[in-house]
Amino acid sequence: MLYLELFATFFKIGLFTIGGGYAMLPLIQADVQAKGWMTAEELVNFIAVSESTPGPFAVNVSTYIGAELAGLPGAFCATAGVVLPSFLIILLVARFYAAFRSSAVVSGAMEGLRPAVIGMIGAAVVSVGQTVFLPEGLAAVTAYPLACSLAIFALMAFLTHKKLHPIAIILLSALLGIATGYLQQV
Amino acid sequence: MHTDLGKTRLLFWTFFKIGAFTFGGGYAMIPLIQREVTERRRWLTEQDILDIVAIAESTPGPIAINSATFVGYQVCGTFGAFCATVGVVLPSFAVIYAISFVLRQFSELAVVQYAFNGIRAGVLALLLKALLSMYRQSPKGAVAYAVMAGAFVLTAFCGVDAVLVILISAAAGLVSTYAAKRRAV
Numbered sequence: 351m352l353y354l355e356l357f358a359t360f361f362k363i364g365l366f367t368i369g370g371g372y373a374m375l376p377l378i379q380a381d382v383q384a385k386g387w388m389t390a391e392e393l394v395n396f397i398a399v400s401e402s403t404p405g406p407f408a409v410n411v412s413t414y415i416g417a418e419l420a421g422l423p424g425a426f427c428a429t430a431g432v433v434l435p436s437f438l439i440i441l442l443v444a445r446f447y448a449a450f451r452s453s454a455v456v457s458g459a460m461e462g463l464r465p466a467v468i469g470m471i472g473a474a475v476v477s478v479g480q481t482v483f484l485p486e487g488l489a490a491v492t493a494y495p496l497a498c499s500l501a502i503f504a505l506m507a508f509l510t511h512k513k514l515h516p517i518a519i520i521l522l523s524a525l526l527g528i529a530t531g532y533l534q535q536v
Numbered sequence: 537m538h539t540d541l542g543k544t545r546l547l548f549w550t551f552f553k554i555g556a557f558t559f560g561g562g563y564a565m566i567p568l569i570q571r572e573v574t575e576r577r578r579w580l581t582e583q584d585i586l587d588i589v590a591i592a593e594s595t596p597g598p599i600a601i602n603s604a605t606f607v608g609y610q611v612c613g614t615f616g617a618f619c620a621t622v623g624v625v626l627p628s629f630a631v632i633y634a635i636s637f638v639l640r641q642f643s644e645l646a647v648v649q650y651a652f653n654g655i656r657a658g659v660l661a662l663l664l665k666a667l668l669s670m671y672r673q674s675p676k677g678a679v680a681y682a683v684m685a686g687a688f689v690l691t692a693f694c695g696v697d698a699v700l701v702i703l704i705s706a707a708a709g710l711v712s713t714y715a716a717k718r719r720a721v
């Protein structure tokens with residue numbers, strides 16, 4: 351049953367995302383892409399949509415996939431799934447706050463989890479890089495789109511480094527994408 | 537009971553506002569929570585906010601949900617946690633649900649496809665920036681680097697399930713801190 355599958359998939363994603371936000375990417379790539387709910391390209395597009403709309407990435411992405419697959423009830427099931435693990439765990443932690451804070455097990459596990467999340471996001475970034483630069487694989491690479499993507503990426507990396515706002519980055523790269531797209535037609 | 541009901545309603549609207557006005561989620565939300573919850577409503581202290589960030593980082597799930605649930609619980613118990621969490625989720629839920637109708641239709645247009653070709657390159661730059669700032673804040677040391685490299689290789693090249701990588705890394709952290717403690721004794 352699709353509703354249940356949406357709920358269970360996003361429950362698992364919510365449960366195993368440590369540190370929030372983009373730490374979710376490797377899990378989404380593994381589960382959501384593998385199930386064919388979203389392509390690699392659609393996922394990267396959606397990161398931009400999520401950056402330009404209010405709220406956390408987790409809620410945005412689960413609501414969107416749920417709605418696309420099964421309408422309003424689907425959106426509800428996916429979002430409830432992603433929210434519920436945090437909600438239940440925080441209720442538990444809030445009740446036993448002092449014990450949680452001084453727990454050697456929690457701090458020990460965090461010693462491993464913190465760097466692991468960085469490695470995993472690194473892997474997600476590599477796969478996003480593939481989607482951006484080599485969408486059809488290494489064999490089918492064409493010079494013009496690759497050159498455009500490289501140029502836009504380099505400029506945006508420089509501008510993010512200069513602390514330009516993410517929404518400005520997205521707007522600017524959209525304009526450059528449109529300009530280079532129509533230039534190719536001429 | 538009457539004041540509790542007023543408080544939970546206020547919790548809902550406060551977090552609704554926080555959810556509606558934070559773009560990019562997570563950490564962008566912390567200053568807003570701080571302003572609303574400590575300065576405006578005086579529900580919690582500055583120290584509480586620091587604790588909330590620490591807890592939200594070391595528990596599963598998005599920072600926004602974790603903080604809303606935690607603040608709600610501190611202010612008004614389980615029902616307060618529920619109201620704050622629903623409040624913070626609702627704006628994104630509504631906006632994305634509304635957008636979902638348009639997004640697929642628009643994505644057929646050539647101009648939108650060109651725009652997203654550019655946007656994907658920009659998103660890669662944003663992700664790289666987020667990764668670098670996380671790396672800068674992360675614990676350094678031999679074990680941390682080994683886990684980082686291991687998690688990267690297992691996820692990127694070996695196709696190991698993300699959940700398994702998480703579990704292995706937590707175990708590695710536990711073993712290494714335990715070993716360090718034994719050495720110290």
